[in-house]
Amino acid sequence: MQTKQADFLRELYKEWSDRMAANPNMTLADMRSLFDEWEKATLEPEDVTYKTDTIGGVNTVWAYPVGCNKSKVLLYTHGGGFAVGSSSSHRKVAGHVAKALGVSALVIDYRRSPEYPFPAQLEDAVAVYKALLQSGIKAKDISTIGDSAGGNLAVTSVLKFRELGLELPGCVIAFSPWLNMELTGSTLKTNAETDALITPEILQGMIGMFIGEDDSKTRHPLVNPLYADFKVYPPLYINAGGAEALLDDSVRLHERAKEMGVQSTLSVVDGMQHVFPFLAGRAKEADEEIKRIADWYQAL
Template sequence: MSRQQRQALDALLRSGPRLDTQPAPAELRTSFAAAVTRPAPEGVTTRRTVLGGRPALSLEPAGAADRGRLLYLHGGGYVAGSPDTHSGLAGELAARAGLRATSVDYRLAPEHPFPAAVDDGLAAYRDLLATGADPREIVVAGDSAGGGLSIATLLAAREAGLPQPAAVVVFSPWVDLTLSGESMRTKEDADPIVTAAGMRAFADLYIGSGNRNHPLASPVFADLAGLPPILVQVGANEVLLDDAVRLAARAGAAQVEATLEIGPGLPHVYQTEHGRLDEADAALDRAARFLVSHLGALADAGQVPGH
């Protein structure tokens, strides 16, 4: 992999502002969209739809398998982001996996604080099941806050008595709203994007004076027994490193098949740099193979991606 690419990316990210205050949500959403939005990749058809009563974006790669569905939950600190800002990332994962995907426009804080996002994630998953999708052919993925929301959605589904999907992938998941991970301090200088103060600002908007230890707000404190196989990808240069490490460790301790990948020299949700960073493309390829390898019907048919 290219050290030069990693260094160039780090310098580029450091040239922009870091989130260390609490901007107005409208301003934050605008700047976030400008910074992260990438279009869906060529060959992926998008259309507006509704899932679980919420607006959503359908992403269908050319030649997608007839079976198998990907539910994607975007990042943005529970305050910003949308299926549009993440159509590039979700579309890339869908294309590499050869799966139809739906990215949900869950409600954002502070207008809709915790547990609105979890309720919307659960409603979306419930809707997939209600419309006939086999849970063994559903996979879930998300990044940053959307990674935490992916785990919270599966916990909520478990508590509701719903079957689990086949697998889940999370990129740089935010799973501890108490910010108790050691890397919140030790990686502050190494992280070119995220700060502990910025994460505290997001948590304040999302949960306010509520219980930040709640397992659906901070899944790292949850009992993860019964969840499906999980792949956690995180960069070594991010304050959320310990969120990812502890999530994988707790999953493994709960007898959940857990795979943790730590990318040296890489920043928060580095997968968004697909096409510009070798490590991002390789990580998305591995994530796609992981998801499809756990879809029984597709794996049995030999349709595991080869890239």
């Protein structure tokens, strides 16, 4: 039985869904303002400071927990369908994870679609990663991490690093990653009544802004990593909520990665919504999940 505090995220998502339904002609600028309210679900982490920076030509926000190891970095790509979301909406959740792991986090404001379609987001992730390496941070001390569309980028950026011949990061962490651009996941139907935010219609609109009308791109491994080769890939941690429509994406990624020999861990928490770690500091379900990630990270 989930806690009352955990219901905050479902209620926030329902409010967004109602507002979008009431305004079908909502502008992209208004939608970006709406999704920046994501930060409401996350309580401010104690003893974490923030610093704006430009890394590799990309605007970023550092999260520095007091006493953290600054030589270890969580490279955080925010969610929002590649079109919305920002460091403002995600800095607090990144701060909570960084604090639990005892490291720093770097939330990047990658270029968003539709102004900058695929592969601009990956190009920005690569630019930041290269800049971190050039600054002296070791690849093994960098972890890519992200949620939803940012979870996709956390996974696919490593595939791109490998393609470019770069040394790979130490691990990958994906919260409720959105991966399947063909929208064939079974839980899009079976969890349609329990997911308070995600619908195929919303996803289809985001796909159109991200990759345009070329259906062949829905199977491109750097767009849809369910088609990717994971034979050389870092340890992977995936989590998802049992109530969310994109649950099948997490399950299929875990299964594909395991089949190819990746050290993959999947954590599904019953009853929870899309990207439930946003409830960090508010609900024990999120805090317990972040503790599990910290234990996994420390054991690598």
